[in-house]
Amino acid sequence: MAITSAFLMMGGFFLIGVYVAGALGVLSLILMYVFSDAPLWNIMGNKAWETNTNFILIAVPLFLLMGELMLRSGMGERMYGAVSRWISFLPGGLIHTNIASCAIFAACSGSSVATSATISRVSLPTFRSRGYSERLVIGSLAAGGTLGILIPPSIGLIVYGVLVEESIGRLYLAGFIPGFMLAAMMMIMIIGAAILFPSIAPKEPGASWRLKLIGLLSMIPVIIIIMVVLGSIYAGWATPTEAAAFGVTGALVLALLNNSGPxxxxxxxxxxxxxxxxxxxxxxxxxxxxxxxxxxxxxxxINFDMIKDSILSTVRTSSMIMLIVIAAFTLSFAFARLGISHDISQWIIGMDLSSTQLVIVLVIFYLLLGTFMESFAMLVTTVPILAPALVATGVDLVWFGIIMVILVEAALISPPEGINLYVLHGVRRDVQAEMDEAAGAAEEMGTITDVYIGVLPFMGVMAAVIVLLIIFPQIALWLPDLVKGTR
Structure with missing residues (x-):
């Protein structure tokens, strides 16, 4: 009875558009009030306190602040220009720069939306004047932005690690190779498309070695910050939270050196x-x-308005994340107390599936779920429920975590709910309005359907990477086993 009521209420809340944190929190309160004599307010207070004082989760706002400072210090423009000088000669031209810049910026921000918004704001004005296929350009920006939650430092991997009580260091090591492999496969797909259909991307002239070296030198501070943050985590010198604090300090110094204002x-x-x-x-x-x-x-x-905007944006985003996590932990507690998690786990185990078969079933489930459920909500509502069954069937939670985050990436660009699609469409409209105002004439504006079509080839690449990870788990597990030791 409790299981049926829980899922009916959850589905009803999401169908009528209740905010994720509100839906999960209210659901947990109703379940415990109706089916349990637990002290509701004490439980809610304890879960809120435990979440907000969790040392690992403190890394979330710190990494977000680091990304915001770098975003607003003009790093995106400099990085995009530097990367384009090195790889724009490839078939597909500047579209490769979208993917590569997103991959690099992902190693600074940990946020998909911030990555997409930053790189698209820099790149879209250039593409509109050069004759590129707008659908492919938009698709590359939306898909490239999703690398922000796979390539460390990843907010998604931190939240997943806390939900399943897995080592963040191992998850970061596991995400490194699949993240850059996904970026490389996207670029290979772009090369193939440009060769088959030359009209979608004009050939770009190569830059001189002098310009390439100047661009590389301009990125040295950013590279140092990335190396300090990730290197300290991988080497075991710092926890993710401590490394995030190093990153914020470095980003502040970078902003100090690259901005003007009061x-x-x-x-x-x-x-x-x-x-x-x-x-x-x-x-x-x-x-x-x-x-x-x-x-x-x-x-x-340093521009104090920039710091203020960075902090406000960080507070908004991290508050949303923490509210959802608090509600998810409370719901997980309610499910455990009422025996719902145990019943679901026993039902899955009773299906007598191998670990690989179970992961394949879950991949299909999440691909469907991502078309109508917000990506982060998909992660926090289902993973705590499924984790016991995954452990019982012998699924490595680090391996599954990487697959799970790629599925969250796919949800970010899955029509009609993918948030990156609407971020890109909104930025495109803003850029078009600015260009029309400057030119004194209005051009025809593309529709959201163009964005939907543009991301489809990149979703195919994500599916291919998931298949490779299922067939060859060592793609994700080799590096953490090498550095941290085999478990």
Whole structure:
């Protein structure tokens, strides 16, 4: 009775459009009130406290803040330009830059939506003037953005790890090879499409080695931050939360060096000059170049509006995530107390499926679920329920976690509910409006259907990667076993 009531209520809440956190929280309260004598408010308070004080989950807002600071410090524009100089000569031209830039930015932000919005805002004006297939361009941006929740540092992997009590370090190591393999396979698909249909992507001229090296040098600070964050986690020197704190510090320094606004260090050089204490390289530079003080003062300033916007965006996103996680933990507790999780686990075990067969069934289930359910909600509502059955049938939770996150990626671009599709369509409309205003004429605007069609080839690539992971689990497990040891 409790199982039937739970799933009927859950389906009803989602059909009428109740917010995910509200639906899960209300459902857990109703179930415990009707079918249990548990102290409801004490349980809700305890779960909220446990979630908000979970040391691992503190990494979520920190990684989001790191990505926001890098996004708003202009890193996206510089990175896109640098990457395009190295790979735009390939068949498919600048479309490859979308995928590669998304993969690199994913290693900074951990957020799919932030990755899609950043790279699309930078790239779309260029594509509209060069004659590229708009559907393929939009598809590459939507699909490339999903790499943000697979390539470490991934918010999705952190939440999954907390839900199933799995090592975040092992999950990050497991996501590294599949993440970049997925990006590489997307680029191979683009090359094939450009060769078969040359009209979809004009041939781009190659950049000189001088420009390539200049672009590479401009990315050194970003590469250092990524290496410090991921390297400290992989080497075991820092927890994900500590590494995220390093990343935020590095992003702040990067923003300090690359933005202008209300000065916080503008008077530094003048003060040193007046006191006669300025020596070394800066003094020599000022002697040779009298305007260096102004240039350095401008570069060593930070835009406080940018920091405020970064913090506000981080608070909004992390609040949404934490509310859903609190509600999911409460529902998981209710299911466990009422025996629902045990009954579901026994039912799945009674199907007498092998671990591979069970994963295949779940892949089909999640692909269907992703077409009408929000991706993050899909993760937090189902994984705690299924985890006991997965363990009982011998499924490696690290391996399944990577498959699960790719399925969440697919849900992000699955019509009609995929959030990345609407993010890209919204950015496209904004860019088109800006270009029309600048040109003084209006062009015909594409529809959301173009976005739906554009992502289909990339969903096929995701399906191929999932098949490879099922056939060859070591694609995901080889690196964590090598670094952390075989379990």
């Amino acid at each position: 000065p916080i260090m503008a008077g530094l050089l003048k003060k040193l000059n007046s006191s006669g204490s300025q020596t070394g390289t800066i003094a020599n530079l000022q002697e040779r170049y009298p305007d260096v003080e102004g240039a350095l003062s401008q570069s060593m300033t």
